[in-house]
Amino acid sequence: MPDSSAAKMVTQVTAMSRNGISDWLIQRLSALLLAFYTVSLVIWFLMTPSLSYDQWQALFDTSWVQVCALVGLLAACAHAWIGVWTCGSDYLSDHSLGARAVIFRFVYQTTSILILIVYLLWGINILWGT
Amino acid sequence: MTMAVSVYRYNPDTDQKSRMQDYEIEIPGGRDLMVLDLLELLKEQDPSLSYRRSCREGVCGSDGVNMNGKNGLACITPLSEVVRANKLSIKPLPGLPVIRDLVIDLTQFYQQYERIKPYLINDAPQVAQERLQSPEDRKKLDGLYECILCACCSTACPSFWWNPDKFVGPAGLLQAYRFLVDSRDTATEERLAALEDPFSVFRCRGIMNCVSVCPRGLNPTRAIGHIRNMLLERAVQPSPPSS
Numbered sequence: 324m325p326d327s328s329a330a331k332m333v334t335q336v337t338a339m340s341r342n343g344i345s346d347w348l349i350q351r352l353s354a355l356l357l358a359f360y361t362v363s364l365v366i367w368f369l370m371t372p373s374l375s376y377d378q379w380q381a382l383f384d385t386s387w388v389q390v391c392a393l394v395g396l397l398a399a400c401a402h403a404w405i406g407v408w409t410c411g412s413d414y415l416s417d418h419s420l421g422a423r424a425v426i427f428r429f430v431y432q433t434t435s436i437l438i439l440i441v442y443l444l445w446g447i448n449i450l451w452g453t
Numbered sequence: 454m455t456m457a458v459s460v461y462r463y464n465p466d467t468d469q470k471s472r473m474q475d476y477e478i479e480i481p482g483g484r485d486l487m488v489l490d491l492l493e494l495l496k497e498q499d500p501s502l503s504y505r506r507s508c509r510e511g512v513c514g515s516d517g518v519n520m521n522g523k524n525g526l527a528c529i530t531p532l533s534e535v536v537r538a539n540k541l542s543i544k545p546l547p548g549l550p551v552i553r554d555l556v557i558d559l560t561q562f563y564q565q566y567e568r569i570k571p572y573l574i575n576d577a578p579q580v581a582q583e584r585l586q587s588p589e590d591r592k593k594l595d596g597l598y599e600c601i602l603c604a605c606c607s608t609a610c611p612s613f614w615w616n617p618d619k620f621v622g623p624a625g626l627l628q629a630y631r632f633l634v635d636s637r638d639t640a641t642e643e644r645l646a647a648l649e650d651p652f653s654v655f656r657c658r659g660i661m662n663c664v665s666v667c668p669r670g671l672n673p674t675r676a677i678g679h680i681r682n683m684l685l686e687r688a689v690q691p692s693p694p695s696s
């Protein structure tokens with residue numbers, strides 16, 4: 324039996340993106356990592372009532388904290404990208420906007436990627452810069 | 454008792470755009486009418502009003518409409534359940550093109566249904582009589598086979614509104630699982646492979662609008678969860694033992 328047009332549509336669109344299972348897993352995993360990182364920081368804040376700049380700097384001088392922060396940053400970027408891509412394909416779809424949706428999606432996705440890359444590089448610079 | 458009813462009207466031959474038309478209608482006392490009874494009364498008053506109906510007892514699934522904001526079957530929804538402050542607004546099921554008044558074009562809904570191959574596929578040699586199934590395996594189809602394809606669920610689902618051409622939608626996915634879990638079906642791998650993209654199944658956000666409107670009390674969200682688990686298992690274990 325030939326596939327319906329709807330089935331072909333899906334293959335075309337997904338040829339440019341990833342598969343749904345990996346997206347789903349990355350989103351859950353990154354959410355767990357972010358939750359762990361946030362809760363740890365909050366606990367640290369609670370245990371350090373009179374927080375000073377020196378204490379803050381000493382914390383981020385420890386290499387395992389730097390590694391955790393980097394993992395958190397990567398998780399935030401991955402999480403944000405999947406969310407941003409999903410929202411874009413909901414609201415800026417060919418179905419709702421017609422042929423020009425491609426242009427809107429391109430601008431929206433490029434801007435989002437640029438912002439995320441800047442955040443990532445900036446974050447790395449803060450963590451390991453001198 | 455008179456009631457204020459507001460009905461979505463659109464006639465493609467004469468109207469540029471849709472409008473809501475208000476009616477005052479005398480409701481006979483003594484029993485709780487169904488919304489379909491009300492539509493029939495309205496049609497006596499205004500024969501130009503269009504809607505679909507057939508069995509008038511919740512079996513055919515043709516009179517799905519949106520009543521005071523909630524999708525359901527007009528024939529089995531009592532007025533007492535939906536009327537608020539003596540007012541009722543009746544609109545077509547949302548998200549799909551309107552053909553006329555309360556009649557919508559269900560093509561995309563049926564295309565998604567067709568996509569999941571809603572029939573048994575079994576490549577074993579034909580048996581003389583029927584393919585047998587144990588009572589336990591048969592039980593797995595309960596809560597799935599009862600769907601009457603009324604489209605109340607899919608047209609209540611925001612993910613289906615945004616991507617009706619790519620997201621299968623709750624009704625189609627409930628049926629996809631009905632065949633995935635059927636012990637007599639041997640096409641599990643092909644069926645799953647056709648659903649692993651980011652849209653077909655994974656557009657479901659678990660909002661559960663589908664569950665809250667299904668007139669048969671079915672649970673598409675749970676079926677979608679089962680499909681997702683099957684897809685995840687298949688992904689971590691690339692060649693699953695064929696059952």
Ligand code: SF4
Binds near residue numbers: 612622662
């Ligand atoms: S649970 Fe999924 S399928 Fe059901 S209404 Fe929500 S998004 Fe749609």
Ligand code: SF4
Binds near residue numbers: 603627666667671
């Ligand atoms: S699952 Fe329920 S609401 Fe959805 S099409 Fe089937 S019977 Fe209708």
